[in-house]
Structure formats: C-alpha cells, structure tokens
Amino acid sequence: MCPCVVIHCRVKGIVPFGESPFPTKIGEFPVDVREGYCDFASNQDKLQLGQKIGPMNTQFDFGTLGGFVDLPGSRKGFITCAHVVCPNDILQNGNVQNFVENNEVMIADKSITTQREPVGMVKKAAFQFGEETQVSVDAALIELCSRFPESGNFAIDWTQDNKEKIRKMGFSETNVPTFSNGETTSISSDNIRNDLIKCGAATGLTLGRLRSMETHAFIVNKDVKFSDNVCKFYHQMEVIPLVYPSDNFTVKSFPPFITHGDSGSFVFMIVHNSPVILKCVGLAVAVTSYGSCLMTPVDKVLSALGLPSDCLMKFNPSEAAFNTSNGQGGVSEETLTRLLQRMQSNISQELAALEDNINSRTAELAGRVSMIEQEMEEQRKESRILSWFNSLCSIM
Structure with missing residues (x-):
C-alpha cells in the first residue's frame, strides 16, 4: 500500500467559485480526497415540529412541540399543552399562570438524554376546564432561548420500518409534509372531510379525519383523567384515525391518531396534495381509550394565550434551506x-x-380528426349521389 495525502471536504465534485481544484499530487505523494468533516459534540440541531420536549427537572414526562410562533421584539416561541409543562396539582387548582409567573419553568429537548441546557422557558399557560359555556383550553407558550428553527420541517423518523408507514400515507423522503406557510383555517362544511395530519413525539406522523355528520363536526364534552383527578373538557372536536381498506388491522391492533406523549401536537388539514399544503386547525390535548384525539380549535388556543391569529411562524422553504x-x-x-x-x-x-x-x-x-374525416366522407357520399342524380336528369 502506497502512502498518500488525505484531504477531507464536505461534498466531492463541487469547486466553489474563485477556488482551484485540489491537487492530484503533493510532492511525490498522491492526494486522496474524501468526504468528511468534524463538528463539536454539543447538539446544535435546530428544533423541529413534533419534537419531544418537557420540563428539565423531570426524567420521564414529555410531550410534543406543536408549532412555532413569532413574538414581539423579534422573539420566537412554540406552543404545547399546559399539562406537559405544569405539575398536576397546579393544573387542578387552576392557577397555572400564577405558577408560571412565579417559577422559571425551563423546557428541554427530551429526545436527547444528555441535554443539560434548556431550549426555552414557559411564559404563559392556560388550563381552562369545567365551564359549560366556554371552549376548554389546555395550552402553554414557551419562549425560545436556543436552537431557533429555520424551517417548517417535522421531526420524522426515517428508519426502514417507518419509511413503509410514511410511504402508505403518500409521502416519501423526497415528498415530505412541511408547515411553512404559517396559515390557519377553521372547520367548515367545505373542508370537513379533508384529511388531517399530526406529528407527535410518540407516534410520529399519523392521518385522521374529524368525527362528523354530513356537513358539521361533532362537538364533544368529555371527562379527561390525569393522575388521580378528572376534569371536564367542553366544546372539543374529535379526530379519529384514518385507515384505508387495504390495511389489515384488527380491533386490537387499530392504530391510534395520538397516544400518550403526543399531547401538544398541532393538527393540520391537508388542503392540497401535490404539492402538500397544510393549514393548522387545532391542538391535540387528550387521547381516548379507542385511539381518537380531543382537539381544541387553534383560534381558541391562540386567544387563550393572548396571541394574534397570524402569529404562527412562516418559512420560505428555499430561503430556509439556503440559510442552514x-x-x-x-x-x-x-x-x-x-x-x-x-x-x-x-x-x-x-x-x-x-x-x-x-x-x-x-x-x-385524434377524436376531432376522426370526426372531421367522417364528415368529409359523408360529404363525398352526398357529392357522388348528387352527381349521379344530375347525370340521370340530363339523360332524361
């Protein structure tokens, strides 16, 4: 084996403007160019929708990063559920905002076991339940302090088993769903049968549809259990898992739309399939025993947190890519x-x-040409008949 000089670069075959190609030899030694690089071992990845998050001082509790928001003063944040970031006794007493204002509730990326630095702090929380005349809300606003997002991409697991599941949904690594437009929409008779999608920390991407009857969605009121307590959630919408006829699921293996750990996921409506265009419709707050999801309409969530309706973060896909x-x-x-x-x-x-x-x-x-040819043939027949008739008349 001959000795050589090894040079590493990020991408082979691309020479930046103003630079010369690597030499083929340095002195008497040949040059071997390889793709590779070296980074510091700290996690510097940008946050993504659907990521696993939770309070820093807990080891096992986690929920889902729902969606990013723009805050005054060029600050950034994200929304999840209040029960993901606040203790159960605080939720039951109904003083979540007082708890947030008097405690620095720091939030970490729970997908990293060695994470020691927070990604944000809880700034506002709403846990409103038990009022029959009001829409119940379970939501929290976290202001980011690090790892600011640069795209509307979802935190998708691209392992081999998960690829097949995502492919059945109609997506792939080259056709992935993203939420870059920052748009919301309300449920109406025009879109009530559109497919819904969410990305959760526990179950990843799942498809569903609103539980509905003809032109309106069912509005449900359900008892929600947490720890040893029960609270009544009013005026919620229910999302049931979407299963295609070709799927061979039994009752016991029926896939849920969400499960424990998915709380805080934003629920999006697919308004266009190719390319995929999403609009946010709500926040996933609870799961039923049969795999459906209680969803709070997004306008009620934003209002409870004191946020404007147009606060969801917008990304330009191409610009976001080149800014990475x-x-x-x-x-x-x-x-x-x-x-x-x-x-x-x-x-x-x-x-x-x-x-x-x-x-x-x-x-x-081709159809038009065929019709023209038929018409011309009919005209030729009529012309021959007329000529024969004139000839006959001249003889007589």
Missing part, C-alpha cells in the same frame, strides 16, 4: 441534498402533469 449554514456561511450537504431532492420531486410532478395534459390533448385532437 455549515458554520462558515456555506450550505450544509444535508440541506443541499434535501433541497435538490425537493426540486427533483417538483420537476417530476410537473413533467408528469405535462405528460398527462399532452396525452389528453392528443386524444382530444
């Missing part, structure tokens, strides 16, 4: 790959649509 730096003002390999995959997917979809349109127009034109 490798620490030196460049674009990371992972981000560049994801962006190129998305561009390839969009181009493929546009080409497929163009091909379908061409095929449709070709068939339409």
Whole structure:
C-alpha cells in the first residue's frame, strides 16, 4: 500500500467559485480526497415540529412541540399543552399562570438524554376546564432561548420500518409534509372531510379525519383523567384515525391518531396534495381509550394565550434551506441534498402533469380528426349521389 495525502471536504465534485481544484499530487505523494468533516459534540440541531420536549427537572414526562410562533421584539416561541409543562396539582387548582409567573419553568429537548441546557422557558399557560359555556383550553407558550428553527420541517423518523408507514400515507423522503406557510383555517362544511395530519413525539406522523355528520363536526364534552383527578373538557372536536381498506388491522391492533406523549401536537388539514399544503386547525390535548384525539380549535388556543391569529411562524422553504449554514456561511450537504431532492420531486410532478395534459390533448385532437374525416366522407357520399342524380336528369 502506497502512502498518500488525505484531504477531507464536505461534498466531492463541487469547486466553489474563485477556488482551484485540489491537487492530484503533493510532492511525490498522491492526494486522496474524501468526504468528511468534524463538528463539536454539543447538539446544535435546530428544533423541529413534533419534537419531544418537557420540563428539565423531570426524567420521564414529555410531550410534543406543536408549532412555532413569532413574538414581539423579534422573539420566537412554540406552543404545547399546559399539562406537559405544569405539575398536576397546579393544573387542578387552576392557577397555572400564577405558577408560571412565579417559577422559571425551563423546557428541554427530551429526545436527547444528555441535554443539560434548556431550549426555552414557559411564559404563559392556560388550563381552562369545567365551564359549560366556554371552549376548554389546555395550552402553554414557551419562549425560545436556543436552537431557533429555520424551517417548517417535522421531526420524522426515517428508519426502514417507518419509511413503509410514511410511504402508505403518500409521502416519501423526497415528498415530505412541511408547515411553512404559517396559515390557519377553521372547520367548515367545505373542508370537513379533508384529511388531517399530526406529528407527535410518540407516534410520529399519523392521518385522521374529524368525527362528523354530513356537513358539521361533532362537538364533544368529555371527562379527561390525569393522575388521580378528572376534569371536564367542553366544546372539543374529535379526530379519529384514518385507515384505508387495504390495511389489515384488527380491533386490537387499530392504530391510534395520538397516544400518550403526543399531547401538544398541532393538527393540520391537508388542503392540497401535490404539492402538500397544510393549514393548522387545532391542538391535540387528550387521547381516548379507542385511539381518537380531543382537539381544541387553534383560534381558541391562540386567544387563550393572548396571541394574534397570524402569529404562527412562516418559512420560505428555499430561503430556509439556503440559510442552514455549515458554520462558515456555506450550505450544509444535508440541506443541499434535501433541497435538490425537493426540486427533483417538483420537476417530476410537473413533467408528469405535462405528460398527462399532452396525452389528453392528443386524444382530444385524434377524436376531432376522426370526426372531421367522417364528415368529409359523408360529404363525398352526398357529392357522388348528387352527381349521379344530375347525370340521370340530363339523360332524361
């Protein structure tokens, strides 16, 4: 084996403007260029929707990061459930905001077992229940202090088993659902049968639909149990898991829309399939024994937290991708790959649509040509008959 000089770079085959290619030899030694890099071992990944979060001073309790919000003064935050970040006795007494104001409730990323630094602090909480004339709300606002988001991507597990599950939903690594527009929508007779989607810390991506009758959603009032206590939640909507006829599930293996640990997930409506466009409709707060979800409408959640209706964070997918730096003002390999995959997917979809349109127009034109040919043949027949009749008349 001959000795060589090894040079590492992030991406082979790309030479930045103004720079020269690596040399093939340094002195008498050949150069071997390899892809690789070295980072500090601290976690610097940006937060994502659906991530596992919880109070720093607890080892096992966790919930889900629902959605990001813009706060005054260029500050950033996210929303989850109050019962994810506040103790049960505080919830039962109904003084959650007083507890938040008098205690620094720090929130950590629970997906990292060695996490020692908080990602944010609880600034406001609402746990309103038991009032029959009001919509019950279980929500908390956390102001971020680190790992600020740069995209509306979901924290999706791309292990091999999960890939198949996500593929059945109609998504893939090159066609992933994201929430970048920051838009909300209300449930109406026009969209009541649209599919819903959520990304939870426990169950990941799941699809569902509103429990409804004809043109309106069922409004449910249910007793919700937490610890040894029970509270009544009024005027909630119920999301049931979506299962396709081809799925071979038994009653016992029926997949839930949410489970314990998914509390705090934002629930999104799929308003367009290709490309996937989502709008937020609510916050997942509780799970039933049969796998459905109690969802509080998003407008009630924002109002209870004193937030404007247009506060959900907006991301430009392409700009967010190019702002993901490798620490030196460049674009990371992972981000560049994801962006190129998305561009390839969009181009493929546009080409497929163009091909379908061409095929449709070709068939339409072929039909018209056939009709014209038939009409011309009819005219030729009429012309021959008329000529024969004139000839006959001249003889007579």
